[in-house]
Amino acid sequence: MSYGQQTQRVMQAVRSKISSRALEPGEKLPSIRGFASTMNVSPSTVVEAYDRLAAEGIIFARKGSGFYVSPKTQPFSVAEIGPLLDREIDPFWVSRQSLDTGMDMLKPGCGWMPADWMPNASLRKAIRNLSKADDHLLSDYASTRGAANLRRLQARQFAAEGIEVDPNQILLTGSATQSIDLVCRLLLRPGDKVLVSDPCYFNFQAILKAHQADIVSIPCTRTGVDFDEFEQAIIEHKPRFYISNSSLHNPTGVTLSPQSAHKILTIASRHDLILVEDDVFAEFLPETTPRLTALGGFDRVIRLGSFSKTLSASVRCGYIAARPDWIEALIDLQVATSFGGPSPIATELIHSCLSDGSYRKHMEALRRRLAKTRREVSANLAELGIQTWLMPEGGFYLWCSLPEGIDSADLARAALQENMVLAPGDVFSPTQSMGQFMRFNVSQMGNPITYEILADVMCNL
């Protein structure tokens, strides 16, 4: 490829990022050196490309600080939307690598358990029963809230946690991610701020970006958050809501103590802040802990979750539990944007599995298996100098610090060459300050070669 072609390629990559909103107006462009390495060209090629784009008015230079996207770009024309294939390690990196690479890949970075850890026997039985279901269930749209039997079951589960909720306060959705997206549609407008912990689930960042919201973050501590920092951030930035996992926080594994939950609620109440509790890992805890909804009810807390982690990620279904008036507004939004919630077939399968006595036994065995696996993997990683930051009370993630001098993004890039998908710390970090951390999925690390490859790759960095 000639020098001119390379420059064109870099220019096109930047245009694509702007068109696709990977780069927003006013946002800083990647550094010359960094982007040169990403695009596998010389820094001078990037300088040339940036200069030409600046001449076109698409970006502009700020003295001594780098290049920025022009505040008001023209509406892009058809020709300007280019490929997004030159992918940096951004919040999508882990998702797309995990979802699209073959089954021959090792995936300590992915967010689910191996297929043979899941309750497939129970699901097969549910599918056989489904083939005899009523015509309406097989061919009609769902009601706008989703299947009533599953919502009643959920309400009973909430009741077991001491949370009183009417089944009509529960809205079934396509997934926990869609639940978050709907909540964002209800509560956010472009430019609004949202408070998250640092690190946090990488897709929070991707969704919030899709809504053109600004992220404000406070450091995640071993008990949740620092309350002074939490309150200070609320006062200073006036976020629309705080979103987090109260149980088995992704990626760190932190579970809020009842005291922490109470304190967070008290502060939120003082500043009229909405709390969004993403509860997707709660079922992995050996005991039910009082979460935000359990203490504070639904006055200002929205709870959401799914069945993807414990039952099946193939059967798509999530939920939102919230105040009745918010549920009404969320129903309209879901009708507008998905024409209703999850497939009646999906909700029927989930209801069958959850009502099946074998499911509870499966979960008990799974929790024991995961506890053992967490200890073993943590010990194996320690031998490589990779230290578990906090041993979680449940689930399949370990948040670990790497040996001194090893950058997790470098490690993830190198591991990919060896057919291994990792989840480097910075994809979880709004402040990009988690370069020394890596999230490991212990359920995906049963093959001893995993550790050999990790050792080799670290050695050669």
Next chain:
Amino acid sequence: MSYGQQTQRVMQAVRSKISSRALEPGEKLPSIRGFASTMNVSPSTVVEAYDRLAAEGIIFARKGSGFYVSPKTQPFSVAEIGPLLDREIDPFWVSRQSLDTGMDMLKPGCGWMPADWMPNASLRKAIRNLSKADDHLLSDYASTRGAANLRRLQARQFAAEGIEVDPNQILLTGSATQSIDLVCRLLLRPGDKVLVSDPCYFNFQAILKAHQADIVSIPCTRTGVDFDEFEQAIIEHKPRFYISNSSLHNPTGVTLSPQSAHKILTIASRHDLILVEDDVFAEFLPETTPRLTALGGFDRVIRLGSFSKTLSASVRCGYIAARPDWIEALIDLQVATSFGGPSPIATELIHSCLSDGSYRKHMEALRRRLAKTRREVSANLAELGIQTWLMPEGGFYLWCSLPEGIDSADLARAALQENMVLAPGDVFSPTQSMGQFMRFNVSQMGNPITYEILADVMCNL
């Protein structure tokens, strides 16, 4: 309820509409008289409520023109989001009435066929096979584009229409509605304009509103659109895209002729306009007609659709076919907002049914049945003075004009009291100028009592 309480209730209803964005900043409030009737209070109560809200600065009066939402409302507090239960006839009216009312209701207004018109035998067979599927299919997430076998099948179907498309140019989604939503996420920013026909599918308006886009409309003609008006609207409003159904337009039943498709493409090309072709009813046509994609390829046309109308609305799956670079950006958006596309279980069921020889026979029989039913229903309606605007070449909708002096919203409200859901013209009309029209679903009108109720209700209006 006391007068003061009634005023409070009206004020709360308006606040809710603003909080939930049913009313946008700058938008005109419902008329005093209209809202009084909706809320079942006296006009003076509404005047009082509007005056108090104006005193609070939430709305303002424009001399001789009515009340408007203040341009910059404060970020709403938790307390301000109120119920949306007092529902006017808006684009959600038909969806929510159709989806949530019981099976004992008559539903000439709904958007699907009765369960026993659908290919359930084929679906049951597919479900039985599914119970023997691989563990991975039952428990894992899909790849980011969705099942390869279904995309290959789709690509072959496109090829049969003369459209060359790589299976990787097809993205599977949760539904056609989600396809539209993703396209909006890719192409729209708040304040952008979008061109639609008047009337158009009511959910176009709901989705575009959710994206804070402004709707520009041109009248729908019996051959599609008036080309001069189409070009004039593009020049004047610079819309980001034009979205329509090329085949069996909802609600009118118009199918673009090849000449019209060519002309629309030529004009779009002249002004660099993106065309979004919602193809959800195409399979109901007896013959494949050249649609926009068939003539123009994917340079500026995005095609989308689903399997909900012909196969099952319970098995949720839609698709988008577009340029490879746009598909890449859409994948990111779908990962961010739904963590991937449709359930692998759903795509497997659809692939099974479509590959099953009996499906084609089912569709042929269905087209014959619908053709006969359209003629019969049209004749029955004509006896009531309800005239078919255009006899469509396929599908289950008839767009009809009502007898002189009968307003379709009034008729729909009155029919609801008689347990019948209708689809009044104005829910399809961005300009609210279709009050004399009604959309009828012929497949839902097999019960002779339907016509008796219609006659009675019209008589008593």
